[in-house]
Amino acid sequence: MTSLAHHPVLITGGAGYIGSHAMLALLDNGREAVVVDDLSTGRRGAVPAGVPFYEGKIADNALIGRIIREHGCRAVMHFAGSIVVPESVEKPLEYYQNNVAGSAALLRACLDNGIERFVFSSTAAVYDGAGDKPVSEDGVLAPANPYGRSKLMTEWMLRDIAAATDLRVAVLRYFNVAGADGAGRSGQYAKAATHLIKRACQTVLGQHPRMDIFGDDYHTPDGTCMRDYIHVSDLAQAHLAVLDHIGERAEYVTMNCGYGHGYSVTQVLDVVDQVAGEMLDAEPMRRRHGPRRAGDAASLVADTGRIRQILNWQPKYDDLAVMAATALAWEKKLMDGLD
Ligand code: UFG
Numbered sequence: 001m002t003s004l005a006h007h008p009v010l011i012t013g014g015a016g017y018i019g020s021h022a023m024l025a026l027l028d029n030g031r032e033a034v035v036v037d038d039l040s041t042g043r044r045g046a047v048p049a050g051v052p053f054y055e056g057k058i059a060d061n062a063l064i065g066r067i068i069r070e071h072g073c074r075a076v077m078h079f080a081g082s083i084v085v086p087e088s089v090e091k092p093l094e095y096y097q098n099n100v101a102g103s104a105a106l107l108r109a110c111l112d113n114g115i116e117r118f119v120f121s122s123t124a125a126v127y128d129g130a131g132d133k134p135v136s137e138d139g140v141l142a143p144a145n146p147y148g149r150s151k152l153m154t155e156w157m158l159r160d161i162a163a164a165t166d167l168r169v170a171v172l173r174y175f176n177v178a179g180a181d182g183a184g185r186s187g188q189y190a191k192a193a194t195h196l197i198k199r200a201c202q203t204v205l206g207q208h209p210r211m212d213i214f215g216d217d218y219h220t221p222d223g224t225c226m227r228d229y230i231h232v233s234d235l236a237q238a239h240l241a242v243l244d245h246i247g248e249r250a251e252y253v254t255m256n257c258g259y260g261h262g263y264s265v266t267q268v269l270d271v272v273d274q275v276a277g278e279m280l281d282a283e284p285m286r287r288r289h290g291p292r293r294a295g296d297a298a299s300l301v302a303d304t305g306r307i308r309q310i311l312n313w314q315p316k317y318d319d320l321a322v323m324a325a326t327a328l329a330w331e332k333k334l335m336d337g338l339d
Helices: 017-028 061-071 085-090 092-112 146-164 196-204 232-248 265-280 305-310 320-336
Strands: 009-012 033-037 053-055 075-078 117-123 168-174 176-178 211-214 229-231 252-257 287-290
Touching (some): 009 017, 017 033, 017 232, 033 061, 061 092, 075 092, 075 232, 085 146, 092 117, 092 146, 146 252, 176 196, 176 320, 196 265, 229 320, 252 305, 265 320
Parallel strands (some): 033 053, 075 117, 176 229
């Protein structure tokens, strides 16, 4: 296996939320990166000067092949994709096209150009979300929406390719990623984001009149959905560790990325209110209880045994208040004008 010391890692979606944090983690650890991103939701400014950047699609076989050859890449971290659950319910074909067909085209270019390691952004949305216990990697795979299905289909494709070729693959199933880089270098950018913590931060900053709570009649302690929120910088660190792991030891590995404890929508909003009160002297947000949102699972909490044991992964930001504070600082920065 080639050492990655002098081979930059190709990051698809490296101008986006999670991809940009993984890129920063690589750079902070003395590694090199090359980014390809179509800027549909990403931000050019998230990629520092000095990191080669290509605006383009993962389905553009010629472009991807050329980047891999020119930079001598041997590893890919694949983040590019469509990620909004409710949007996937409305526009399923876009999700299968971007996420499944796009990944297939990317993999063709990888196999044809000597890529040896591949880390894939998957999701907790591949699980059925029906149980109230933390779900392990062997949990029931029954996605509740087209987004989750598009990710699971890509996982299956990767498993078959890993079995048939020398490509080594890590599939990371993210739970609910939140927060922003502690130094303020990146964060969740897409203005129309629907994610709970980002939306709550925008609300306390006065960008929305109120926060809608989507359903309070679930089988959960307070009736609202439970999720396992993980800080994006801890997640980025897991990518580095798993890249080394598949280089040295494993041919194919699937890992949950979460902390192993769930918070309800109400608990999250309470923490955002508290943090915003302390940081900005903000008033608590107005809340409105509404109907369930299509495609939402009641509860998704990670069993984190595998990642902790295999990667010896020791998260640093397992604290909802830290996630809320970094997300809020980032949102404020966006409001004040970034570039
Ligand atoms: N929610 C609200 N009001 C809002 C926004 C969200 O009540 O304005 C609720 C949702 O209904 C859900 C919870 O907050 O119960 C979390 O919703 P998000 O939209 O923040 O995140 P999702 O759980 O839908 O999805 C996210 C990622 C997926 C990932 C999944 C894994 O977008 O990529 O977490 O748990 F698969």
